[in-house]
Amino acid sequence: MSRQMSLGAFLMATGHHIAAWRHPEVPADPLDFAIYRRTAQIAEAACFDALFVADSVAAPAELWASLSARSVHFEPLTLLSALSAVTERIGLIATATTSYNEPYHVARKFASLDHLSAGRTGWNLVTSDAAAEAGNFGLEAHISHAERYARAREFQQVVQGLWDSWADDAFVRDKASGLFHPPHAVRTLDHVGEHFRVKGPLNVARSPQGRPVLVQAGSSEAGRALAAQSAEVVFTAQPSLEKARAFYADVKGRLAKYGRDPNALKIMPGVFVVVGQSQAQAEDKYQAFQDLVDPRVGVGLLGRMLGNFDLSGYPLDGPLPPLPPTDNGQRSRQALLTELAGSEQLTLAQLGRRIAGGRGHHSVVGTPSQIADELQAWFEGSAADGFNILVPHLPLGLEDFALHVVPELQRRGLFRRHYQGKTLREHLGLQRPANPHFV
Template sequence: MSRQLSLGAFLMATGHHVAAWRHPDVPADPLDFASYRRAAQVAEAACFDALFVADSVAAPNDPLASHSARSVYFEPLTLLSALSAVTERIGLVATATTSYNEPYHVARKFASLDHLSGGRAGWNLVTSDAAAEAGNFGRQAHIAHAERYARAREFQQVVQGLWDSWADDAFVRDKAAGLFHRPEGVRSLDHLGEHFRVKGPLNVARSPQGRPVLVQAGSSETGRELAAETAEVVFTAQPSLARAQAFYADLKGRLARYGRDEDSLKVMPGVFVVVGRTTQEAQDKFEQFQALVDPRVGVALLGRMLGNFDLSGYPLDGPLPELPTTEDGQRSRQLLLTELAGNEQLTLAQLGRRIAGGRGHYSLVGTPEQIADELQAWFEGRAADGFNVLVPHLPQGLEEFASQVVPELQRRGLFRRHYQGRTLREHLGLQRPANPFFADRGQP
C-alpha cells in the first residue's frame, strides 16, 4: 500500500473556536458526554486514526474567564475510558503533564486504558505551559522551562520502564497448578534518579500494544530533542507550508543519532478546518463564529497563549506590546504569534480575533476539494505525515469534515476506507516495541 496520511480528531469541549459555545447549533455544556460520544463515533466511522484530548490542571483565572466555556471540562483519561466503551477501533490519546503527576500514576492509568480499549491508548506527554497550575500542587511558582524538560525526560524513562515490568507471557493463570504468573516474568524497576525514586513493578500487565503510543507536542529546541529521542507522534502548530517543511526536516533529521528511522515518528500538524459546499458558504460559516468573539475574550486567549501575560491594560486598537521571552509559557507559540502580529501589523483585537479559531494552527476555510488540495500538498511535500483536525464546533464540524473532506481524500487514495488493524500502533504503522528486560525470553 502506498503511503497514506493519518488523521486525528481533536476533541475540545464545545469546539476549537473560542466562541463555539455561543453558536446556536452547539450544546453549550462542555460536560455534555453525548456530544463527545457522537463526535467519537463519527470519527471512527470515517476511519480516523485517533481521538485527541488536551488538558490543563487549572481553571482559567483571568478576569474574562466567566465568558469562556473552558472553565470546566472532563479529565481526559476518564473521558476516553468512557469513550472506549462506545467505540471499537479508533485510537484514544490523552494529555497528562509530567510536571504535576507522578510516573507510577501515569503508567498505571494509560496501561489500564490500553487494556480496556484493546490496544488503542496513547499518552500525550506535556510539561505544562500554564503557570496557574502550580498553585494547585503546592507550589508558589511554575517549574522553570529547563527543569521541566529534565523532569519530563526522566519521567518518560520511568513510565516506559514500568510499562515493561512484565514479560508478555508472564501470566499463565494455571488453575490446576495454582500458578497465576511466572516469578521470572516480572521485574522491579528500582529507579533512583534526580527527580524520581520508583521501585515498581507496575500492577498492570504489559499492555496489548506493548506500550501505549507516546505523543508529544513541544516545538522548542528542547522539546524537539526530547521528541526525537522518545516520541512516536508529534503534534505541532505550523503557520505555513514552508515552516512546516522546515520543522518536519529538522525533526526527522534528528532521529538518526538516536538509532531511529524516519518511519518511527509521525509528524501531525494541527489544521483548523471550516468546510462548505462552496467557498462562500465556508466563509459565511466561519464569519458566524468570528462575529461571536468578544474582543476582550480574544485578547485574554492571546495572553494565555503568549505565556500567561495579562494584556487587559493595553488598548485593543494598539499593537502587541513588546513582551519578555517567557520561560514558563509556550516558547514556540509565543514566537509564532509575535511574528504574525509584526508581519501583518495587527492590533491586539485583530490578533485575538485571528487566533480565535485556529489558536495559531494553520487554518483552512473552503470546499472539500480546496481543503484536500492543501492537505495533499503538505503530505506529499514532506511537511506532514498526517494532521490533527481542529473543527470550530462539535460534533457538527467533525461531521462536516468526515462527510465531505474524508471522501475526497479517499478518492485521491490518500486515506483509508477501512481499518486494517485494531490497535493505534497498527493504524499509525508503528511497530510493537520489544521488551528489553525480557529479550532472552524471545518476547515479541
C-alpha cells in the same frame, strides 16, 4: 499500498473556536457527554486514527475565561475510558503533564486504559504551559522551562520502564498447578534519579500493544530534542507550508542521533478547518463564529497562548507589546504568534480574533476539494505524515469534515476506506516494541 496520511480528531469542549458555545447550533454545556460520544462515533465511522483530548489542571480565573466555555472540562483519561466503551477501533490519546503528576500514576492509568480499549491508547506527554497549575500542587511559582523538560525526560524513562515490568507472556494463570505467573516474568525497576525514586513493578500487565503510543507536543528546541529521542507521534502548530517543511526536516533529521528510523516518528500538524459547499458558504460559516468573539475573550486567550501574560491593560487597537521570552508557557507558540502579529501588523484585538479558532494552527476555510488540496500539498511536500484536525464546533464541524473531506481524500488514495488493524499502533503504522528485559 501507497503512503497514506493519518488523521486525528482533536476534541475540545464545544469546539475549537473560542466562541463556539454561543453559536445557535452548538450545545453550550462542555460537560455534555453526548457531544463527545457522537463526535467519537463520527470520527470512527470515517476511520480516523485517533481521538485526541488536551488538558490543563487549572481553571483560568481571568475575566476572559468567564466569557468563554473554557473554565471546565472533563479529565481526559476519565473521558476516554467512557468513550472506549462506545467505540471499537479508533485510537484514544490523552494529555497528562509530567510537571504535576507522578510516573507511577501515569504509567498505571494509561496501561489500564490500553487494556480496557484492547490496545488503542496513546499518552500525549506535555510539561504544562499554564502557570496557574502550580498553585494547585503546593507551589508558589510554575516550574521553569528548562527544569520542566529535565523532569519530563526522566519521567518518560520511568514510565517506559514501568510499562516493561512484565514479560508479554507472564501470566500463565495455570489453575491446575496454582501458578498465576512465574517469578522470573516480572522485573523490579528500582529507579533512582534526580527527580524520582520509583521501586516498581507496575501492577498492570504489559500493554496489548506493548506500550501505549508516546505522543509529544512541544515544538521548542527542548521539545524537539525530547521528541527525537523518544516520541512516536508529534503534534505541532505550524502556520505555513514552508515552516512545516522546515520543522519536519529538522525533527526527522534528529532521529539518527538516537539510532531511530525516520518512519518511527509521525509528525501531525494541527489544521483548523471550516468546510462549505462553496468558498462563500465556508467563509460565511467562519464569519458567524468570528462575529461572536468578545474582544476581551480574544485578547485573554492571546495572553494565555503567548505564555501567560496579562494583556488587559493594553489598548485593544494598539500593537502587541514587546514581551520577554516566556519561562512558564509555550516558547514555540509565543514565537509563532509574535511573528504573525509583526508580519501582518495586527492590533491586539485583531490578533486575538485571528487565533480565536485555530490558536495559531494553520487554518483552511473552503470547499472539500480545496481543503483536500491543502492537506495533500503538505502531506506530499514533506511537511506532514498526517494531521490533527481542529473544527470550530462539535459535533457538526467534524461531521462536515467526515462526510465531505474524508471521501475526497479517499478518492485520491490518501486515506484508508477501512481499518486494517485493531490497535492505535497498527493504525499509525508503528511497530509493536519488544520488551528489552525479556528477550
